[in-house]
Amino acid sequence: MSKDNGADTSCCAACGIAEVDDVKLKKCTHCDLVRYCSDACQKNHTSQHEEACIKRAAELRDELLFKQPESTNLGDCPICCLPLPLDLEKSGMYQCCSKVVCYGCSHANQRREFEERRHRKCSFCREPLPTTDEGCDKQRMKRVEANDPIALGMEGVERKMEGDYRSAYKYLLKAAELGNAEAHFKLAGLYHEGHGVEKDRGKAIYHLEEAAIGGHPYARYDLGYDAEEYGISERAVRHWIISANLGDDNSIKSLMAAYRGGFVSKEDLADALRGHQAAVDATKSPQREAAEEYRRSLASVECT
Template identity: 35%
Template sequence: MDDSATTLRSLKVLNLGDDIAADEAANGGGIANWAVWKSEAGNESDGALDTTKETVASSDDEEEEEETNVADVSSDDKELNDSIDAGNNCAECGKAGDDLKICSSCRSAKYCSRECQLKAWAGHKQECKKRSAEHEEALFKTPPPRPDCPICFIPLPIDITQCQYQGCCSKHLCTGCIQAHWMISDELDCPFCRVVATEDDKEYVKRIEKRAATNDAEAIQFLAGLYTDGKKGLKQDHVKAMQLYMKAGKLGSALAYRNVGAAFHDGRGVKKNAAKEKYYHELAAIGGYMNSRHVLGEMEWNTRNFQRACKHYAIGADAGHSGCLSDLQDGVKVGAFDRNEYARVLQSYKKSVEESRSDQRENSPLKQLMFMLG
């Protein structure tokens, strides 16, 4: 088969999924469908978190004061309100509403006013500290391993330019397996489920919606991306996209939570909010999305929390994230991270990269084509 035929097949296979990989590459490592934003592109972040802090007297009538954070939730954050276990009732007076305030430390209690929050603080304080500690523990636990490509059973690489989402079967396949299949196939079919690709936008969306209707988290988050960009014949709708991302996140999609964080950075479908941006990147990182882990490290670094930043970088580097490894070197230089521990992380990084490497992936022209088609 000549080079032109190979290129044609490589171009056509992209119709089975979407141009996620190209957008990922263009956006400095972030998931597709969101504009590039500073902290993920390696530039300086927006600075300190936009969190409202007020002092509240402790229940022990001591002279010392304690800080508590209460984040305002506007009416256009209804879907986010619904995602909190506390429901839509004030934890103090029981008043219902969609514009309640959320305790931004534990995010488990809502209040209709600052007055109600102050009244409830004495009783809520211990639970708040407990919830916050549980979240902190989860944030710095070893993340879940990357899933395998369902064809070659090698862990999917962190580099999204070497992966592709298949809307027909909702599988993420490595580009090596896609390319290998297309070298021997006579049809434009999916390498996993063998469904023939379609160039009809309505049929394409119908396939995604069919998967989303079964509460398939990845299909829902992918559909949200189509609404974000207004692709495949869908009208651009940031609010609907945000609702879908939230649903996908609750169903287990770390990518979706990353996109919620990006939405709060950009103000897409919601008002800009740096505290919520960070919180949803934390949920994404807990779910194993290493680009969000890198973002969190940069957020902490840019607010001079160097040791905390290095904790994020070390976790990301352990999993094979090159950006985290590079930034961890800066932590060593300023004395925020131990050199001996860095040597251990470096070995873990090399092991993770090697585990996800294959000759098929390295030699696949799809990797370069995905950059070209973005």
């Protein structure tokens, strides 16, 4: 018996037939409140069930949307197994295998190769790195043709930068369908700007939500900003707390502003600050610090 609307889920909500060996009931395609013995029964029951269905479907969507992801969409470095930093300048993708490796690991690998006078190889799969643009293109397209979601997403970004929005949409959509949260984030941008597709706020928000569910902190921040623009401060704060816990700096700034406006309690802000710091600290290691120090030394040489 569903406690949400009192419906007996052991029987078809339309005709009342009970589930037996030769009658299998299926849940409503949008909610978990009722079950039906056939598509015809579900269609006939639409007018009676629609209001409760829409309400429950929205509740289920929010349960999924506001669940704290275990990690960002970037995940962990496949070599050191530490969370990848949100700063994309501190990691890089190898086109041969589409693996994103932190600069701590790639720097350590490059240093070893230099000391042992070896040819440069991928830090992860050990494939020799191409020395020409043609070689890079060949590796990239090999991964695209293999339907690698990361490679498809990167190809979509490349096409977008070239102004080929229709092709960008095609690649990004395919990558998103394969679970690439960054592709969802980029698709939201296309729908927001109307590049390659008609402007559609609903679809833009949908793709932002899918990206946020996948752990994309910037998509989550944008959802909070959108909610604030529409005067839904409570919803905005919920989004920013989640993205702050993923290490997003802008979400912390927004939460502090919301605190000054009386929309966030002192306790919730303190929890968010601790979560943010923990997320940032989790991305640090001596090896990554050494790589960063090396980059700083190169920058100082270039400036002299």
